[in-house]
Each structure stands twice: as structure tokens, then as C-alpha cells.
Amino acid sequence: MSDRPVATERLLVTDVRPYGEAPADLLINGGLIAGVFDPVLRPAVLADAAPDRVVDGHGLIVLPAFIDLHVHLREPGGSDQETIETGLAAAAAGGFSDVFAMANVSPVTDSVERVAWMSERARAASLVRTHPVGSITLGLAGTELIPIDDLVDAGVTLFSDDGRCVDDAGLVAQALTRAADRGVTIAQHSQLHDLAGSGQINAGFAAEATGLDAWPVSGEAAVIARDAVIAAETGGHLHVCHLSTRRSVEVVRQAKALGWPVSAEVTPHHLLLTDELAATAAPKFKVNPPLRSADDVQALREALRDGTIDTVGTDHAPHTTAAKSCGWSEAAFGLTGLETALSVVAHATAQHGVVDWRLITRAMHDAPARIGHVETAVDAQVRAGDPATLVFIDEHPTGPIAGAEQRTKADNTPFEGVTLPWSIAATLIDGVAVHGAL
């Protein structure tokens, strides 16, 4: 079924720090973690396990590899922006083992045939594991539900019209009812058309400074509240894509306190960048939902720490250079994010310079595994017996971020020229390196 190479080597990586904690020696045998040992036991491990190769991993943090519920690979239909191969190479370079490929491609992923096409292309790339997202409505038109059951039978676990909001509450109710029956997840791009339809930039200071159409906080929070009530009634799992405001956080916090089946996601860029950058009207900061206020950024960080927000999704949205080198109004919404995600999230969530690697693991592995039903990754840890599907992280940056040097085909990173600590040294899937080398 899979074209993946199979790991056969016995490898000992010494002095790594699982979850940023005490140093340990990691024995990898084929595709599995065979043991996690105190370095004082090294002579015995070397004698007993007789590894084929020993690598000095001093200084490297090791975590379960990341999972991204929100990636735009652009193919089919947008290969001038990204291809499946370049998008998955970018994901591997960002430390990801699994990505969910959004359905807003052309043709839309709204049938079993389209899912099969996407799976086949991704498998041939033999890089990061790819989970096609099914759309919620046919052709993303927002008027008719796709055959959700057929796609679930074909292995799809996440459904979204992302790029557009499903405005019709009746369709949301039908989709969540099917989700409840089949144990899958409905991911909503929460942007109520009546309130935020033509919005270009955060309402308030940024809209006033630029004269662009305002995208108000209520356009997001109001539809989250509506959908959360429907999730409570139907029992279907609602996943809120790219939460961006304090008010949205308050709605999700309330829904969770009531025990409603709601989960939430934040992007790396919404954890770090504010509408002051957008107010410069530089198209590289044009994104949907828009960059919000410093107070919103603060609320998102707190919500990620306290678990109100479950996961980080990059919303990696590659565009051609032309689509971003025009005026703000004509420019496309979206930023790249796969290769900068770890650095940005580590930087944005660090307190007094200390990174909480358990928090990173929860947000970038545990929660997305659960929400996306990635069976191979649910409950996986850095421990003996679990898959050697791991990310190795170096505290040093690889240099200033340069879009032209990234694996993604696109160069619309908002972090051009910025230097952030932490870089991905290697990404392993079942013991095989898909990025870097050990």
C-alpha cells in the first residue's frame, strides 16, 4: 500500500533531551523507539544492543513529530503557487510527520475520487503523510452537503470548506449530525458573511488608518457561538479553525466549560503579529482572519497555555510572488507557515525565555492527533515501543528567514529577514529521515 522506505538500521542517538528535560540516549530499531536510557547506562546499551551507528545528539530536543490540521497544498489547480511535492518538503523541513490538505483546490476535494487522487499523489511523493480534508459542501458552494458518509468510508476524518465559511446554519447542523454518527470532525472557517463578508483588515485602528473594509471581531465570534450551540445539540465535533480574537476565546472557553464538543486552533502568526503591521498596508501581512490587536494576541497565548485553544495549525497558504507584490486590495490573503511554525510558536509562548516543550507537544502533536483521528499518532510519545516518528530540534537558528531559500515554492513569508532561535535538525517518520540527517 505504501511506497515508503522501511527503516532497518539500529541507531543510538546520545544525549538528546526528550521534551527538553533530562538528557537521554535514544535507541531506534527499524521504525520503533527501542529504548530511552539514562546516559550512565551507555556502556551496557552499546554492548547489549550493538547499534549499527551511534550519533552524538548533544543539545537536541526530541519530541513526537508535529501534525498540522490546516495546510493548503494548492494542487490540483494551483501548481504555480505550490505543488504537493514542494508543500510536503516544506512540511518535513518544519518537523511535521502528518498534514491535513485543505479541500479548497480545483477541482474541490468533495468526492471519493478526488480523495483518492490526492492520496495517490501524496503517497508517490513519499514524504510527509497526507490526510485529504473533504469539503463540507459540494464545490464549496455552500448550498448542498457532500456525501460525507462515502468519504468517511474512504478514510476521511476531517471536513472543511476552509477559505469560506459555511454560513447556512441548517447545513452546519446536517454536517455535525453526520459527524456525530461517524465520529469525525467538522472544521469551520468562522467568518459570518453578514458581518465580515468583504472585510480586508482588522476593524478599529487598522481599518481607520488604511481606509480598508473592516473585518470585525463579531464576524468571527458570532458564528463560533452559533456553531457551538449546534454542536451541543447534535453531539458532532466542531473544530474552530484559526481563532483570532479575545471574544472568540471567551466563546470557546464557555462552550468547553459547558462540556460541548468544541475544539479550537490558532495559527503561529496570530500568536506573534499584530494589526500594527497590517496598518502599514504591506501585502505580506494580509491574511484571513486578519492580524488582530496586541490584546487579542495576549488572549490567544493565554488560551493556548490554559488549553482553551487545543492546537496550532499553520494555515500555510502559499501564493505566487505576483499575488503579493501588488496593492493591498488586489493582493491575496494568506502567508506561508510550515517551515517557521516551530520557531514562531516557541518564541511566542516562551515565558522569561523558557520554552514549554510539553505545551508545544500538546499543541502540535497530541491535540491534532486526537482532533484529526490520526490513529498512528494518538497517544504516541518519546518512549520505548512507540513509533520513531520524531522531530529533533536545535536551539540555534539556521539564519535569517529567507522565503527564497525555503522548500515551499512560495516566498510569501511575513518573517522575511527575521532571525528566531530554534530550528529543525531532523524529522523522522517510522525511523526514516524525511528531513535532515542524524
Ligand SMILES: [Zn+2]
Ligand atoms: Zn480559513
